[in-house]
Amino acid sequence: MSKRGRPRDFDYSSIVDVAMKTFWINGYEGCSTQNLCSDTxxxxxxxxxxxxxxxxxxKQVLERYHENGIRDQKEILENPISVKERLSNFFAWxxxxxxxxxxxKGCLLINAGLERANHDPMVEEIVSKHVELLLQALERVMEEGLRTGEIKKRQSAVDLASLFLxxxxxxxxxxxxxxxxxxxxQVINGTMESIFGA
Amino acid sequence: MSKRGRPRDFDYSSIVDVAMKTFWINGYEGCSTQNLCSDTxxxxxxxxxxxxxxxxxxKQVLERYHENGIRDQKEILENPISVKERLSNFFAWxxxxxxxxxxxKGCLLINAGLERANHDPMVEEIVSKHVELLLQALERVMEEGLRTGEIKKRQSAVDLASLFLxxxxxxxxxxxxxxxxxxxxQVINGTMESIFGA
DNA sequence: TAATTTTTGTACTGATTGTTACAATAATAA
DNA sequence: TTATTATTGTAACAATCAGTACAAAAATTA
Structure with a gap:
C-alpha cells in the first residue's frame, strides 16, 4: 500500500552526486536548470x-557534501597515529x-559560502555547522598533542586549532x-613547522 | 580638436566604484546589467x-580593486615600525x-577567484598577480624579521610568508x-603566536 | 548660426532564466 | 482487467538575460 504508481527509473542518490559536480563547476547562479537536466x-x-x-x-547537494566531508575529515583526525601524522594526512587529503x-576545483562549501552565505541562510547554516564541527575536531587533536607532549609549544589548543583551520x-x-x-x-610546510618546529 | 561632441555627464571613476560594490555584493553571475544600470x-x-x-x-573593477588593495597592503607591510606591529596592523586592516x-563581505579578489578563475583567464591573471606581489612583500618582511632577530624561529622567510598568506x-x-x-x-592570535611565540 | 561629434534614453532583439501545466506512460493494488 | 497513483517528456509560461539599434539631445568647432 505504500508504493503504488509508476516507480522512478533513476537513483536519487546518483542524481545528487551528478548535480554536485554541476554546481561545483559552475556555482549556483552560474548553472541553469537546463544544465542540471542535461548533466543528470x-x-x-x-x-x-x-x-x-x-x-x-x-540544499541536498550541500548537505551531502558536508556530511561526506566531515566524515572523511574526522576519520583522518581521529586515526590513532601520531598527531603530526594526522595533520599531515589532513593536508595531503x-x-x-x-x-x-x-x-x-576547491572545496564546494567554501565556494558556496563565499557566493551565497550572505544572502542565503540555508548556505550560511550548513557552512557554519561544518566549520564548527571541524574546529572542534581540530581542538581535540591539538589537546592530545599538547597532553602527550608531541606539541611542545605553549600555545592553547584553541589557538593552534584556529591557526590550522x-x-x-x-x-x-x-x-x-x-x-x-x-x-x-610551502603553505603546508610553513604551517607544520609552526606547530611542531622548535 | 580633441574633445568635440557632447561630454559625458558622469565620472568614469565613480562609476567603477559603484559597479565594484554591485559586483561585490552579488558576484559576477549574480548581478545583471540592469542591476549595474540602476545602481550606477x-x-x-x-x-x-x-x-x-x-x-x-x-575587468576594470577587478583591476582597480587589485591596485588599491596591493597599495594599501604594501603601505602597511613596508611601514618602518617593528615587524610584529606591521603584521598585526595587516590583520587589523x-x-x-x-x-x-x-x-x-570579504575580499573581492578571493570571491572573484573562486567564482571565475577556473573559466575566466582575465580573473585568473589578476588574482595570480595580486597573490604573487603580496607574497613577495610578505617575504621581505619575514626576511627583515629574521635578520634583525625579531623573529627567532628557524623557519625560512618563504615558509613564514606562505604560512601568513x-x-x-x-x-x-x-x-x-x-x-x-x-x-x-583566535585565528589572528594563533598565527601571531606561531610566528613570534617562544 | 551651421556642421560635426559624442552621449543619452528608449525600445527592442533573440536567447535563456526558473518554473508550471499536462497528457502520455507505466507501474501497483484490487 | 480495471482503478489508482506516480513518473515521464514536451510544450509552454512570464520574466529576465546580455547586448544592439537608433534617434533625440547636447556639447564643440568653425
Whole structure:
C-alpha cells in the first residue's frame, strides 16, 4: 500500500552526486536548470517532481557534501597515529582533493559560502555547522598533542586549532584560484613547522 | 580638436566604484546589467558606450580593486615600525575591511577567484598577480624579521610568508562565510603566536 | 548660426532564466 | 482487467538575460 504508481527509473542518490559536480563547476547562479537536466539526464518533469526547485536540490547537494566531508575529515583526525601524522594526512587529503579533479576545483562549501552565505541562510547554516564541527575536531587533536607532549609549544589548543583551520582554508582558496603546487607545499610546510618546529 | 561632441555627464571613476560594490555584493553571475544600470544611474546606452560589455566593466573593477588593495597592503607591510606591529596592523586592516561593511563581505579578489578563475583567464591573471606581489612583500618582511632577530624561529622567510598568506586568506574566507569575531581573533592570535611565540 | 561629434534614453532583439501545466506512460493494488 | 497513483517528456509560461539599434539631445568647432 505504500508504493503504488509508476516507480522512478533513476537513483536519487546518483542524481545528487551528478548535480554536485554541476554546481561545483559552475556555482549556483552560474548553472541553469537546463544544465542540471542535461548533466543528470533527467527531464524537467522528473527533476521538479523529485526536488521541487533548483534551490532545494542545491540544499541536498550541500548537505551531502558536508556530511561526506566531515566524515572523511574526522576519520583522518581521529586515526590513532601520531598527531603530526594526522595533520599531515589532513593536508595531503586536501591537496589530493584539489589536484585530482581538472574540471572542478576547491572545496564546494567554501565556494558556496563565499557566493551565497550572505544572502542565503540555508548556505550560511550548513557552512557554519561544518566549520564548527571541524574546529572542534581540530581542538581535540591539538589537546592530545599538547597532553602527550608531541606539541611542545605553549600555545592553547584553541589557538593552534584556529591557526590550522585558517591555514587550511587559505590553502584551498589559493589552490583553487591559482594553480600552484609549489606554493601549496610551502603553505603546508610553513604551517607544520609552526606547530611542531622548535 | 580633441574633445568635440557632447561630454559625458558622469565620472568614469565613480562609476567603477559603484559597479565594484554591485559586483561585490552579488558576484559576477549574480548581478545583471540592469542591476549595474540602476545602481550606477547610467542608462544602457551610456554603460555600453563607455565599457563595451559587462565583462569589460568587471575587468576594470577587478583591476582597480587589485591596485588599491596591493597599495594599501604594501603601505602597511613596508611601514618602518617593528615587524610584529606591521603584521598585526595587516590583520587589523583585514578585520576592519570585513566588519565595516554590512552589505558586502570579504575580499573581492578571493570571491572573484573562486567564482571565475577556473573559466575566466582575465580573473585568473589578476588574482595570480595580486597573490604573487603580496607574497613577495610578505617575504621581505619575514626576511627583515629574521635578520634583525625579531623573529627567532628557524623557519625560512618563504615558509613564514606562505604560512601568513594562507592564514590571512583563510581568515577572510571564514569571516565572509560565518560572521564570528571570536574565531577571527583566535585565528589572528594563533598565527601571531606561531610566528613570534617562544 | 551651421556642421560635426559624442552621449543619452528608449525600445527592442533573440536567447535563456526558473518554473508550471499536462497528457502520455507505466507501474501497483484490487 | 480495471482503478489508482506516480513518473515521464514536451510544450509552454512570464520574466529576465546580455547586448544592439537608433534617434533625440547636447556639447564643440568653425
Amino acid at each position: 539526464g533527467l527531464g524537467k518533469g522528473s527533476l521538479y517532481n523529485t526536488f521541487g526547485s533548483k534551490h532545494e536540490l542545491y 586536501a591537496l589530493e582533493e584539489d589536484f585530482k579533479h581538472t574540471d572542478h 585558517s591555514s587550511y582554508y587559505g590553502l584551498r582558496v589559493l589552490i583553487t584560484s591559482i594553480q600552484n603546487r609549489t606554493l601549496a607545499e | 544611474g547610467l542608462g544602457k546606452g551610456s554603460l555600453y558606450n563607455t565599457f563595451g560589455s559587462k565583462h569589460e566593466l568587471y 583585514a578585520l576592519e575591511e570585513d566588519f565595516k561593511h554590512t552589505d558586502h 594562507s592564514s590571512y586568506y583563510g581568515l577572510r574566507v571564514l569571516i565572509t562565510s560565518i560572521q564570528n569575531r571570536t574565531l577571527a581573533e
